[in-house]
Amino acid sequence: MTFVFMLICCLCLTAPANADPDPAPTAQQTAAATTEAQTVSENAAPEQTPPAVEAQKTEPSEMQSLLEKMKNRKRPSLSFKMTSTQGTEKKTFNIYSKNDKWRLETSVYEGSLNNVTRVVVLSDGTGTFIYAPSVHVATKGEFPEINVLNELMNLDLSSYKTTGSSTVNGYKCRLLTSDKDGSEICFSEEFLLPVIFRTGENSIELSDISEKTISDDSFSLPPDVYVF
Numbered sequence: 001m002t003f004v005f006m007l008i009c010c011l012c013l014t015a016p017a018n019a020d021p022d023p024a025p026t027a028q029q030t031a032a033a034t035t036e037a038q039t040v041s042e043n044a045a046p047e048q049t050p051p052a053v054e055a056q057k058t059e060p061s062e063m064q065s066l067l068e069k070m071k072n073r074k075r076p077s078l079s080f081k082m083t084s085t086q087g088t089e090k091k092t093f094n095i096y097s098k099n100d101k102w103r104l105e106t107s108v109y110e111g112s113l114n115n116v117t118r119v120v121v122l123s124d125g126t127g128t129f130i131y132a133p134s135v136h137v138a139t140k141g142e143f144p145e146i147n148v149l150n151e152l153m154n155l156d157l158s159s160y161k162t163t164g165s166s167t168v169n170g171y172k173c174r175l176l177t178s179d180k181d182g183s184e185i186c187f188s189e190e191f192l193l194p195v196i197f198r199t200g201e202n203s204i205e206l207s208d209i210s211e212k213t214i215s216d217d218s219f220s221l222p223p224d225v226y227v228f
Helices: 002-014 027-043 062-072 148-153
Strands: 078-086 089-098 101-109 116-123 128-132 137-141 160-168 171-178 184-188 193-199 202-210
Touching: 062 160, 160 184, 171 193
Parallel strands: none
Antiparallel strands: 078 089, 078 202, 089 101, 101 116, 116 128, 128 137, 160 171, 171 184, 184 193, 193 202
């Protein structure tokens, strides 16, 4: 404020005391100025009203809602049987999950159908082991992550849409079909899990689903197993 006040004082002191005020414009000057303003106004581009901005859609899609429900489902424990079919080859796995622990059981054919070995892959939260109960030995190492439950939770349903309903292995489910490759998913409303995933001749089916509590011992090796 002080600077502005000093500036005003300087302007007042330097102005000539006897300076004549600006002469009033003549009638001809006023008319010419009015005509020029009208001409500029007529030639100016018409003012355009900006288009209304559409409100952004914040409601999630149906598939996003399904995924959110599936991920938010509290599952302290979960077990199920998974059957994988690839062409004419079929494999069965028993899978158990509890928080960050998981267990997978399957059978491996060695040489012939009569020579079957049961194999258990388990993770106790600190490490992953492959355990062969028939010989009572196990191997600990850096194995690929095969937590099937996590894989199910990370399904990409963006290309799927509801095309009907069905019943698979006794579970009532919503039938989802992909726009990209025609693959199908049957999504259980009860367990909020895909109970079947089918694409071409390949499929994965879930059955014997249970959310009953699983003992921590199921995710640990027996105490007398030899680990190498």
